[in-house]
Amino acid sequence: MATMQDVARRANVAVSTVSYTLSGARPVAPETARRIRAAMEELNYQPNAMARGLASRRSHTLAMTFPSFDTAMGETVFEIVRGAQREAARHGYNLAVWPLEEAEAGAELVNLVRQGKADGVLLVEVGMEDPRVAALKRARLPLVMIGRTADPDGLAYVDIDFERTVDDAVAELFRHGHRHIAFVGRPAKQADAGYGPAVRGRQGYERATTGRGLKPVAYDCDASPQAGQAMARTLMGQEWRPTGIVVMNDLAALGLLTGLQTMGLRVPRDVSVVGAVSSPTLGAMTTPALTTTHAPGERMGAFATRALLAILDERLNPADCHQLVTCEVVAGKSLGRVPQPPRTGRPSTG
Template structure:
C-alpha cells in the first residue's frame, strides 16, 4: 500500500505538503501541487483509501488518563510529539484524559484512530482495544501484545543498561528507586519491565540489589536517601526511575555526607536528559513520531509489527565512577 510518506519522498516535499496539496485545505504553489499530483499518480496513491474511508475526520484521539502516580510532564512531552507528528499528516489530536475516556472509543468520537498511553501489564482496556473498529496503537507493552500494535522504550533493556554500566565500574550493591507505589500496584508495564531488567542484570553480575517504590515528592528525598543508607550500609550505586526525585536525591545524599560519584554513583531513567547525571532519557520525540507513523500505516491498510521497542541509549556523565 502506497503511503503519504512515499508520495512526499517522490515529490521531494513533506507529508503535510502532500496532504495540503491533495486536499486543497491550504494554498500550495501551482508547481508544487503539480509535482505532488504527478507523484501520487505515478505511485497509485489514493488519499481516502482503505481504513481512512470509515471516518475521514483527520483527527487522532489520545487516551492519556491522568491517574495518581503518573508523571504528567513526561506524558505531555510524548503527547506534544504526537501532536507535532500528526500535523505532518494533516491530522489534529483529541486528548482524552479521564479514566473513562477510552470507553468513548465505542461511541461516535470524531477520530480516525486511537493512541493509548499508560499501559498496564494486564491492562483491563485490552479486550476493548482488540475489538475496536478503528486503528489503535499502544504506547506501552502489555504482557500479551497479540492482536495489538505497541511501541515503547525498551524499559527492560534500560534497566539492564544501567546495571551493566554500574557493574563494569565495580559496584557490588545497587538499589533502584522506582515510581510511586500505586504505579507498581497497577502493574504499569514500563515500571514492571524496568524492574525486571534491573533485577535480571544484577543477578547476572552477582550484585546485591533492592527495589524501592517512592513517592514523587522532592521534599521526601532526604528521608528516602536516609532509609536507603540505613537499610543497605554497603550501598555504592543507585538507579532512579522517578524523574522528580533525580536531582533532589543527589542533593540529599550529599547532605548526608556522601560524595557523588566518589562515594555513591547515581544513574537515572527519566524523560529529561540531566546535564550531570548518567542517564537513559525517554525518547519522547521518537516515540510520538513512531506511534503516529504506525497509526497512519494502519489507516492505509499497511501491515505493521505488533511490537516496536526503541533501544535505550545510556549517556555517561559525572554522576558515576569506579569504586
C-alpha cells in the same frame, strides 16, 4: 475567497470530482487530479478541513490518552506528545489529548471513535492488563500502544525495552566496580496497578543484579523530590549501604541527589547515581549533572502516529507493528568508580 465550485470551473470538472480528489473517497485519474491541484494553487483555494473530513468520513483527529493514576509525567512522556503532535500535523491531522476517568476510559474511547470525534487512538502509559486496550480491541477499533500489555500479540505497539535499559544502567555501575547497587523505582500504586514501566523496570533490575551475582535491593518511591530525599535517608541508613543507585523516577531523582548531599555524601565520590529512562533535561537540572539513559521519546511518538495512520489507511497490519527501542547512555557527572575503603598504615618500627 475561492470556493470548490470555482476550482471545478477552472479545472473543467464536476464539483464532486474536486471533492473526491480532496477526500480520496473515490479514485480520480492522475491527469484530472493534477489539473484540479493546479487550479487550487492558481486560485489559492484552501479546502475546508471539516468538509474534507465529512467527505472522507474522517475527523482527521487522533486521540491520545493517559491513565489517571500517572499524575507526575516525566520528560519522556512530554517528548512522546511533541513527536506525535508534529507527525500528525505533518500529515494534516490534529492530535487531541483526551482526559478520561479511568473506570470508564475504555467505553469512552470506543464512543469517541464511533461518534466520529477521532479516527484512532494512541494509548500512552499502558498497563500490563489495560482495560482501555481490551475495550478498543473488542470493538475492533484502530489503536497503537506507546507501551505494551503483558500479551500484545495482534496489537501495534512501540515501547522502551525497559529490561535492557535498566540492565545497561546496572552494567555502567558494575563496570565502575560497584557491587552494592540499589534500585529506586516508580510509586507503589503504579506497580500495584500493573503499570508496564513500573513492573518491567523492577523486573529488569532484579535480573540485571542476580545475573551478575549481586543482591537486589529495590524500593518503590513516590514521584516527588520530598520522597526522593526521604529515600536517600532510607538507603544510606541501613547496614547494607549501596555505593551505586539506579533511579527510574525523575522527580524522586531530584530529591535523592539533594538528600545524599544533605547527609554529607559526595556524588559520585561516595555514591554514584544513574537515572534510567530519563532525559538530558533532567540531568542538566541537578548538581552534579545526572548520568542518564535517555529514551527517544519524540521518535516514539512520531513512529506511533505514522503506524496509526498506516493502519487507518489499511497499509499496515497491527500484528506486524512490534517495535522495542533502547535508551542511549548520556554521560553526566554522577557516575564514578566505587569508593575505596580507607587504607590502614603499618605501624612504624622506628
